[in-house]
Amino acid sequence: MLELLAEPMGYEFMRIALATSITVAVTCSILSSFVVLRGWALLGDAISHSVLPGIAIALVLEIPYVVGALIAGVGSSALIGLVESRARIRNDTAIGVVMTGAFATGLILLSWMRPTVDVFHVLFGNPIGVSLNDMLLSAAIGGLVVLSVGMLLKEIVAYTFDPIFSRVIGIPTTLLHYVLMILLSLAIVSALNTVGIILVITLLVTPGATAQIISRNITQMIGVSMLVGVSSAIIGLYLSYYFSISSGGAIAGVATAIFFSVLVVKMLKRRLGLGESQADHG
Amino acid sequence: MYSIELESATLRYDEVVALRDVTFRSEAGKMIALIGPNGAGKTSILKMLAGLVRPTSGQVRVLGKDPFKTRGLVAYTPQREEVYWEYPLTVRELVAMGNVRRRGLFRWLDSHDSRVDAALRLVMLEDLASRKISELSGGQQQRAFLARAICQGGEVYLLDEPIAGLDAPSENVLLEILKTLRDQGKTIVMATHDISATLEIFDYVALIRNGLVAFGPPKEVLTSENLANTYGGSTIALHLDDLERVAGWK
Numbered sequence: 001m002l003e004l005l006a007e008p009m010g011y012e013f014m015r016i017a018l019a020t021s022i023t024v025a026v027t028c029s030i031l032s033s034f035v036v037l038r039g040w041a042l043l044g045d046a047i048s049h050s051v052l053p054g055i056a057i058a059l060v061l062e063i064p065y066v067v068g069a070l071i072a073g074v075g076s077s078a079l080i081g082l083v084e085s086r087a088r089i090r091n092d093t094a095i096g097v098v099m100t101g102a103f104a105t106g107l108i109l110l111s112w113m114r115p116t117v118d119v120f121h122v123l124f125g126n127p128i129g130v131s132l133n134d135m136l137l138s139a140a141i142g143g144l145v146v147l148s149v150g151m152l153l154k155e156i157v158a159y160t161f162d163p164i165f166s167r168v169i170g171i172p173t174t175l176l177h178y179v180l181m182i183l184l185s186l187a188i189v190s191a192l193n194t195v196g197i198i199l200v201i202t203l204l205v206t207p208g209a210t211a212q213i214i215s216r217n218i219t220q221m222i223g224v225s226m227l228v229g230v231s232s233a234i235i236g237l238y239l240s241y242y243f244s245i246s247s248g249g250a251i252a253g254v255a256t257a258i259f260f261s262v263l264v265v266k267m268l269k270r271r272l273g274l275g276e277s278q279a280d281h282g
Numbered sequence: 283m284y285s286i287e288l289e290s291a292t293l294r295y296d297e298v299v300a301l302r303d304v305t306f307r308s309e310a311g312k313m314i315a316l317i318g319p320n321g322a323g324k325t326s327i328l329k330m331l332a333g334l335v336r337p338t339s340g341q342v343r344v345l346g347k348d349p350f351k352t353r354g355l356v357a358y359t360p361q362r363e364e365v366y367w368e369y370p371l372t373v374r375e376l377v378a379m380g381n382v383r384r385r386g387l388f389r390w391l392d393s394h395d396s397r398v399d400a401a402l403r404l405v406m407l408e409d410l411a412s413r414k415i416s417e418l419s420g421g422q423q424q425r426a427f428l429a430r431a432i433c434q435g436g437e438v439y440l441l442d443e444p445i446a447g448l449d450a451p452s453e454n455v456l457l458e459i460l461k462t463l464r465d466q467g468k469t470i471v472m473a474t475h476d477i478s479a480t481l482e483i484f485d486y487v488a489l490i491r492n493g494l495v496a497f498g499p500p501k502e503v504l505t506s507e508n509l510a511n512t513y514g515g516s517t518i519a520l521h522l523d524d525l526e527r528v529a530g531w532k
Binding site: 168171218 | 360390414
């Protein structure tokens with residue numbers, strides 16, 4: 001057993017892949033709790049898709065792809081808000097329009113430029129191709145997310161629970177909203193190499209969703225979410241090594257499997273009357 | 283000095299006039315009910331008082347100031363449906379949110395603060411303090427919201443439809459707490475689409491239908507003519523609780 005675990009770690013690329021995947025999982029699953037509680041799953045999906053044209057434009061302008069991805073991510077969240085209020089359409093419709101439009105723009109740009117970047121890797125991740133620089137970037141982003149959430153936790157909780165109250169009591173909610181959008185965009189950029197921009201939404205939704213099933217308070221929820229995210233990253237990466245399957249797919253697949261296992265256990269417990277005694281809702 | 287003051291306040295959203303030329307004022311230590319059908323502009327008045335929107339023309343003042351400069355002194359309680367009650371918070375944590383601006387960065391909500399205890403006591407939720415908020419009844423959720431406002435320590439309380447969907451006993455408990463706050467000198471502004479006998483306890487009633495139909499003490503304002511002008515329709519029976527349904531507004 002120990003040998004099975006140790007063998008892949010004999011390769012440097014696997015050590016880097018594992019370290020990066022764990023960092024990314026921590027980054028995404030901290031934010032995941034708020035994505036789930038505020039109902040931002042689809043918004044997160046839109047931001048991640050919008051990152052594609054950002055990368056393409058960054059390649060054209062020869063600026064760091066992080067910068068392009070960040071501007072595109074935050075820009076798309078602002079554009080969604082604008083479309084929603086000006087066109088007076090529902091939020092999910094605005095997201096659908098902006099998300100597919102941005103993704104199409106990215107595909108057009110990339111197919112026209114024929115860059116050296118492998119589009120498949122951007123879309124679905126390639127952790128074993130992660131460079132040392134990518135790893136350091138993920139670590140820096142992770143540090144920033146942990147620090148920001150730690151610093152603003154009560155403000156973020158107040159805002160994601162009750163935005164109107166938060167604004168009236170004097171929390172700068174517009175600023176806080178965009179700080180969260182920037183953190184989300186950064187988390188997506190950091191996940192580019194490990195799970196890719198299509199599957200990153202799994203890490204931004206599923207750990208939080210799993211944690212919500214079993215948590216009583218928000219700090220517990222963030223902890224459980226991180227545990228789910230990190231376990232998925234580790235197990236997924238090993239599965240991909242031994243079975244030669246897509247690592248992004250394996251990581252996302254493990255997270256999904258954990259979610260359904262927890263849900264089934266919770267349902268069984270309730271059916272058998274083992275769940276905590278809860279008062280009737282209503 | 284008036285506690286709240288609207289002077290010819292008009293609010294437009296693009297081409298739509300939500301409120302036209304609303305003027306009324308109240309001194310501190312009063313309870314004011316904003317009454318009117320859904321979409322009549324009650325929430326718009328609350329939002330102007332809360333400093334969430336500016337009137338397109340006219341003036342709104344709270345505690346003698348621009349509402350955008352009264353942060354912390356005004357407590358706003360949105361409609362219950364506006365928040366996600368499955369959010370993993372205990373009652374105590376929700377109430378402690380009222381303290382959020384008193385604590386510095388990197389610090390979590392202090393839910394064992396004496397203000398939190400006092401607020402919980404006032405709304406009679408001490409026994410449920412460690413419950414999850416999703417496990418509360420509608421009336422208890424509303425009282426928890428109110429406790430958060432009390433913990434905040436505001437002078438003006440703006441409540442959007444706090445009694446909607448509550449049964450009579452829960453409604454009475456809530457109104458009793460509001461009376462206590464009024465007696466402490468707080469100003470209470472409550473929006474409601476229900477007309478019931480309990481409105482008698484309010485000092486002023488403002489009938490709203492995209493503008494001000496009438497304003498004054500309930501006995502003078504709640505006439506069948508005024509109510510007909512507010513809700514539409516020609517004859518309206520006061521004893522019917524849910525006028526909206528009867529008048530075909532829903």
